Amino acid sequence: MRVLVIGIDGATFRLMRPLMQNGYMPFLCEVEQRGALGTLETIYPPVTAPAWSSFMTGKNPGKHGVYEFLHRKRGTLEQIPVNAGMLGSETLWEMMSKAGKRMVVVSVPLCYPPFPVNGTLMSDFLAPKGARDLSYPPELLKEVEDKFGEYLLYHKQVYTKDNVANVLAELEEHTEYRQRVAEYLLKRDPWDFAMVYFEGTDRLQHELWHVIDPTSPMHDAEEAKQFAERTRNYYRVLDNDVRKLVALAQAQDPDTQVILMSDHGFGAIHKFVNFNIWLLREGFLKLKRDIPTQVKHALFNLGFTPSLGYKLSMNFGFANLRLSQGMTNRNQILDWVRRGFLSFRNVDWSRTRAFSSGNYGQIFVNLQGREPYGSVPQSEYQTVVEQIGARLLELRDPKTGAAVVSKVYKQSDVFWGEFIDDAPDVVFSLAENYKALGTLEFASHHVIENAFGNSGDHRMDGFVGMLGTDIKQNVKIENANIMDVTPTILYLMGLPIPSDLDGHVLTAPLRDEFVMSQEMMQGDALGARDQMIPDYTEEESEEVKERLRALGYLG
Structure with a gap:
């Protein structure tokens, strides 16, 4: 029995269903008819790094320790990019290797730095630029690059009105490259398990x-007239690439079971929500009383904010700053922004009860003994959590009167495990089309404002498809979670399922x-293991963070 998994980042029925109905994704239609297809719920937050981590461990973030693209060092406000060393639990690759199964893994997130496996592994886009330790075995990178050219990991093109063609061209180039490398590696050596990732x-x-x-709200009819068909055609090409990989694997061994999956869903962004501003307005976050902070706050209330600068740059044609390749210059600009505008440097932590940090507005209580400047005693922790949760449910869009927060969860219903101390204290979901803006601590003086920049972002509903000799035909997959995929793979391959996985066999x-x-x-039970904090230089850490920020992964 062999298993092939193809990861399609962010793939969603919101787009795929109409594309399937209009002939752009015939192979996915075939999977639905000849196999099983359905929604795959992801973990909270629906972010690439923790989602793929929950896939490859079969556990929630409280057990593997990856909650975001950035990890906040305990006892500090310092954030560093995550990588494979941050995984506090054994991964599917390690389970397979211990069982003697040979594998091929192609660029799945959190495979950098590469680690020994029983087979071959190529790293992912979280590697710092210039890194050459991108494969296992180490010599595999040169072999691949000798055949296909520089290993393509990093996307440089981002949307501006005059850059759509370049965005699409780069996507097409990267996808074709990934397809060719994957085919080569699937043919190179015998394997029992393989996974190929398309971002x-x-x-x-x-x-x-x-x-x-x-x-x-960002739709432009003229722009769509020029580029919508080419955009839709990208999915046609990807659908065919997936078909070719499946055909290759099943030609090698007809008993290959196939799983197609995404790490989260996707949807439109209409409005941004700035939760540190909300916490400030609600009195949970306090600013210093010194003169520089008061001046910044006064200018902030007049609209002198980073988001104003971004919008002006868009209006005056300087949006390509997002495309700048000068990492040092960009980091200096961000440091200047934090010095020139309100930031956490201006927060009076002795009077602050909570703050927001993360791609989805995650809120942390400023807890004594945990936070570097903690002010809330443990005895008041639950009261603060409940107060914030109740106020969030009262938050309304001033233009529509609609509720902005759809649900507040108990932390214990979302996260549990050995790394619970790193989890956000207040966990909540936003209403459809609202997105937390987390690039800077105080990006705008509005709690709610019209979105700008990226026009789409993650949702909880990804997708999963299954095809093979042991898969039923024309079946709708229901009640599936991303943590269920690894136990299902282990079961298909006749391997034991560790007792402390949170997922279940589908x-x-x-x-x-x-x-x-x-x-x-x-x-x-696998239990937990110590996280290895990435040994990045400051320049490498800032380079990865800025790349993630420019691509929209940090809010």
């Missing part, structure tokens, strides 16, 4: 959602004969 859908949907969504899409004949074996 182009995520990039396209962040940058160009408005091009093919006429309901987007048996409903599997043929009854297979389920009756395949024993479901429970293995020992």
